[in-house]
Amino acid sequence: MTDPSINLSERRTFLGILLGGVGLVISAAAAWPVWRFLAPSSGEGNLAKVSIQRAEVPLEQAHFFSFHGKPAVVLQAAPGKFAAFSAVCTHLGCVIKWVPEEQEFLCPCHAGRFSVEGKVLGGPPPEPLEELPVALDGDQVLVG
Amino acid sequence: MLERLYHFLEVRLGIRDILEQNLTKYLLPNNVNIWYTLGAVLITLFVTQFITGILLLVYYVPNPAEAFQSVERIMNEVPYGWLIRYLHAVGSNVIVIALLLHMLSVLFMGSYKKPRELTWVSGFILLNLSFALCLTGYLLPWSQLSFWATTVATDAAGAVPVIGDALVRFLRGGAMVGDATLGRFFALHVMVLPAMLAGLVGFHLFCVRRIGISRPPFGEDYRPAEVKGYFHHEEHPGGIPFFPNYAIKDMAVIFFFLAGLVYLVFFAPGLFIPPSAFEPADPFTTPEHIKPEWYFLWAYQTLKIFPSEFLGLAVQGLVMTGLALLPFIDRGSERRPGRRPLFIACYILGILLFVGISVWGHYS
Numbered sequence: 001m002t003d004p005s006i007n008l009s010e011r012r013t014f015l016g017i018l019l020g021g022v023g024l025v026i027s028a029a030a031a032w033p034v035w036r037f038l039a040p041s042s043g044e045g046n047l048a049k050v051s052i053q054r055a056e057v058p059l060e061q062a063h064f065f066s067f068h069g070k071p072a073v074v075l076q077a078a079p080g081k082f083a084a085f086s087a088v089c090t091h092l093g094c095v096i097k098w099v100p101e102e103q104e105f106l107c108p109c110h111a112g113r114f115s116v117e118g119k120v121l122g123g124p125p126p127e128p129l130e131e132l133p134v135a136l137d138g139d140q141v142l143v144g
Numbered sequence: 145m146l147e148r149l150y151h152f153l154e155v156r157l158g159i160r161d162i163l164e165q166n167l168t169k170y171l172l173p174n175n176v177n178i179w180y181t182l183g184a185v186l187i188t189l190f191v192t193q194f195i196t197g198i199l200l201l202v203y204y205v206p207n208p209a210e211a212f213q214s215v216e217r218i219m220n221e222v223p224y225g226w227l228i229r230y231l232h233a234v235g236s237n238v239i240v241i242a243l244l245l246h247m248l249s250v251l252f253m254g255s256y257k258k259p260r261e262l263t264w265v266s267g268f269i270l271l272n273l274s275f276a277l278c279l280t281g282y283l284l285p286w287s288q289l290s291f292w293a294t295t296v297a298t299d300a301a302g303a304v305p306v307i308g309d310a311l312v313r314f315l316r317g318g319a320m321v322g323d324a325t326l327g328r329f330f331a332l333h334v335m336v337l338p339a340m341l342a343g344l345v346g347f348h349l350f351c352v353r354r355i356g357i358s359r360p361p362f363g364e365d366y367r368p369a370e371v372k373g374y375f376h377h378e379e380h381p382g383g384i385p386f387f388p389n390y391a392i393k394d395m396a397v398i399f400f401f402l403a404g405l406v407y408l409v410f411f412a413p414g415l416f417i418p419p420s421a422f423e424p425a426d427p428f429t430t431p432e433h434i435k436p437e438w439y440f441l442w443a444y445q446t447l448k449i450f451p452s453e454f455l456g457l458a459v460q461g462l463v464m465t466g467l468a469l470l471p472f473i474d475r476g477s478e479r480r481p482g483r484r485p486l487f488i489a490c491y492i493l494g495i496l497l498f499v500g501i502s503v504w505g506h507y508s
Contacts, residue, residue, distance in 0.1 A: 012392055019395045026402070033224035037199055 062098035086130035171383035179249035211286035254479030291425035303453035361479035445505030
């Protein structure tokens with residue numbers, strides 16, 4: 001059965017290359033499931049609207065909520081006039097807060113100020129707040 | 145580029161010397177056999193458990209209210225979660241198989257004898273640490289199986305005289321298996337036991353390397369090595385180099401075990417995961433025929449054979465202590481199986497008894 005023309009060293013080299021190759025294939029095959037296991041979810045259902053009870057957003061008040069995993073705010077600046085924004089400050093990513101006395105948003109990190117339309121009033125933010133579409137459906141405010 | 149890196153490390157760490165001493169010039173006995181690969185297999189399997197365990201920790205929630213759902217989520221929602229979890233759960237069973245084979249081969253070849261007592265004792269503690277890891281890991285999915293298997297297992301400690309009840313309460317963190325049990329089992333499973341295991345594996349390997357690999361007691365020219373009264377590293381002049389010769393064999397057997405593990409994960413995970421593992425724990429409903437894992441069946445059945453639980457527990461303790469201290473009891477220098485008929489008879493009887501009692505426990 002044994003071919004004398006192939007010496008032990010050659011067999012060992014062949015087996016080594018074979019096992020190394022199998023090892024590489026296994027490593028590559030294992031990397032994909034691990035990557036997929038750890039990767040954040042693909043954001044399935046991100047197009048879904050978020051519904052908020054109208055009563056939760058009184059006049060001249062803001063309601064903070066989670067919009068597809070990110071903080072957002074819905075505001076009733078005038079009777080029946082709702083607006084929604086991403087609550088993430090466009091400066092360095094802190095979450096803004098509502099200042100009812102001033103009727104404006106304030107970023108507590110670096111004192112960025114935004115109007116009820118999301119426009120920059122002062123401070124370092126380079127851009128206005130990201131606006132989110134709002135619709136009314138009976139006693140529900142639909143965002144998204 | 146690689147050559148420059150090698151040169152950089154060589155100048156600073158003298159790696160050529162380290163590599164030669166531990167790889168190419170590390171000589172193993174000429175008649176070294178395939179059973180000597182089980183240590184490398186076990187290290188690979190433990191590393192696999194470590195990696196899959198960390199991955200599971202990303203999604204697992206150690207809280208009775210959420211543990212089962214978090215495991216369900218891993219199995220059904222997280223991409224490849226089922227693969228990671230089955231590799232971990234089935235892998236623990238494959239580790240126990242490899243550990244038992246490793247122990248049986250060491251017993252058969254008498255490698256535990258002087259001067260390798262510390263290697264044996266540390267190995268035996270590693271076996272028990274692995275069992276403790278299996279037991280604590282079993283509870284974490286908070287299924288009917290985990291809840292009741294842990295209830296039965298911790299209840300056995302109640303047979304210890306005087307302190308039995310207190311011991312059960314301490315193990316469970318309360319009168320019954322509950323939140324406190326999950327908390328302490330989780331801490332043990334993910335931190336305490338793995339840290340102890342890693343440290344002890346290091347010591348075990350240090351012992352193996354320091355005293356030298358034992359020559360297999362086979363072949364006409366084998367003579368028992370003379371044990372001196374001072375430290376002596378067993379050399380094997382003219383032996384085969386660890387690298388590449390034996391490392392290739394190590395790799396082949398490692399892949400064989402990995403192939404077996406993957407086969408079980410894909411085609412027969414149910415062999416180790418019964419249906420009651422898929423129901424959430426219900427502390428008020430005991431499922432019928434609750435049984436421990438296959439490697440604990442011998443202990444489970446022993447407790448039932450003897451008229452009192454204490455007697456059963458005492459016999460178990462005696463067997464385990466006897467095994468742990470074997471090198472101090474069996475002190476002859478002869479290692480050839482053919483010249484140790486009494487030991488080999490006990491060895492075969494022991495295996496038959498383990499298998500027999502386990503099968504009895506399974507069907508009882």
